[in-house]
Amino acid sequence: MPRMGTVQKEKYKTHHNVFDDFTDRNLYKLMNQGFIDGLQGPLSTGKEGNVFIAKKDGEKRIVKIYRLQTCDYNKMFTHIRTDMRYATLKNQRRDVIFAWAHREFRNLLKAREAFVRVPTPYTILFNVLIMEFIGDESAAPMLKDAKPDNPKTFFDEVILQMKKMYKAGLVHGDLSGFNILNQDEKPVFIDMSQTTTLENPNAKEFLERDVHNICKLFTKWGVKADEATTLKKIKG
Ligand SMILES: Nc1ncnc2c1ncn2[C@@H]1O[C@H](COP(=O)(O)OP(=O)(O)OP(=O)(O)O)[C@@H](O)[C@H]1O
Ligand SMILES: [Mg+2]
The missing domain is CATH 1.10.510.10 (Transferase(Phosphotransferase) domain 1)
Known part of the structure; x- marks a missing residue:
């Protein structure tokens, strides 16, 4: 039996080199922290983020990764600066993207606490958000x-x-x-x-x-x- 870490790394290997080093490291950290065992495959590619299906103990989870490079952070900044929770945010690419991701996490959490039907957010690490998978065999349709x-x-x-x-x-x-x-x-x-x-x-x-x-x-x-x-x- 290989050690758990090896198994995780094997599973993860298929997606190596897809992400920048920073995102890669964050994904490893999240695996080591036990939030996911590994990525399974992409589900959607959006304007700012890529959505992946991950596995954790045989169950699916969603990993939303905000891209650090190809996103319009100036537009994000204009949008987020009127949110009083981010009033002190500076217009720095990475900080804006992290704030943007963090805002999604805390919004999901707050909505969840108010019993709104949303995916349960599990954790956020810089540009990587992990949440509940909505669906069964496949993802629930839009x-x-x-x-x-x-x-x-x-x-x-x-x-x-x-x-x-x-x-x-x-x-x-x-x-x-x-x-x-x-x-x-x-x-x-x-x-x-x-x-x-x-x-x-x-x-x-x-x-x-x-x-x-x-x-x-x-x-x-x-x-x-x-x-x-x-x-x-x-x-x-
Ligand atoms: N928790 C989830 N469970 C199942 N499917 C999901 C979940 N989150 C996202 N998806 C799927 O991935 C797609 C993209 O997700 P989402 O809408 O959050 O990002 P996006 O539209 O790419 O974001 P943005 O427009 O900010 O770039 C959704 O339309 C949905 O089909
Ligand atoms: Mg969307």
């Missing part, structure tokens, strides 16, 4: 690709999650059919790096945009989704 069996019931569930977030002082800020998963006919909110607190001067605009996107999506599916009424419900 809502845009998985029209609910009962759109009205699903819509009400989405509004309930938004309401819980609002009550907890949070606005998602990028809510759409891309960032809601349909897990067995129940919504799960993901992608919370741009989620901000209600003190943010842009919070009102973000909330209205979220409501607009959600109402538009569900109207397409035949739900009577009025924006003003929905907004009132969320704030109510």
Whole structure:
């Protein structure tokens, strides 16, 4: 029997040289800390981050890695600086990216504490976020690709999650059919790096945009989704 460390390294080897050295080291640290046994494969490549499926004791986990190089950190900085929690942040590439990743972690945690349906965040290490895998054999589909069996019931569930977030002082800020998963006919909110607190001067605009996107999506599916009424419900 090889030692555990060797086994982990073997599993991990397939993905070596894919990441920069810093990210590589962080992934090793997270393996040594027991958060993951190794990466299984890529799930999605986004604007700022790459999402991987990892394994831990035979179970799947999600590893979201914020890229250090190919991201628009100036845009991130403009976006995050109005969040009072990051008011002292300086416009330095790495610091901005770490803050961006960290913000997603703490938003998920806060939402989770408010019983919003989100993946449980496990840990954050600089640009690497580890969270619960939503799905079973495969990942739960994005809502845009998985029209609910009962759109009205699903819509009400989405509004309930938004309401819980609002009550907890949070606005998602990028809510759409891309960032809601349909897990067995129940919504799960993901992608919370741009989620901000209600003190943010842009919070009102973000909330209205979220409501607009959600109402538009569900109207397409035949739900009577009025924006003003929905907004009132969320704030109510
Ligand atoms: N916890 C999760 N469980 C299952 N699938 C997930 C999970 N997190 C993310 N995914 C999948 O990966 C995709 C990308 O994740 P996410 O939306 O968080 O990042 P992104 O859109 O690439 O981020 P950004 O737009 O900030 O670059 C999602 O659309 C979803 O399909
Ligand atoms: Mg997304």
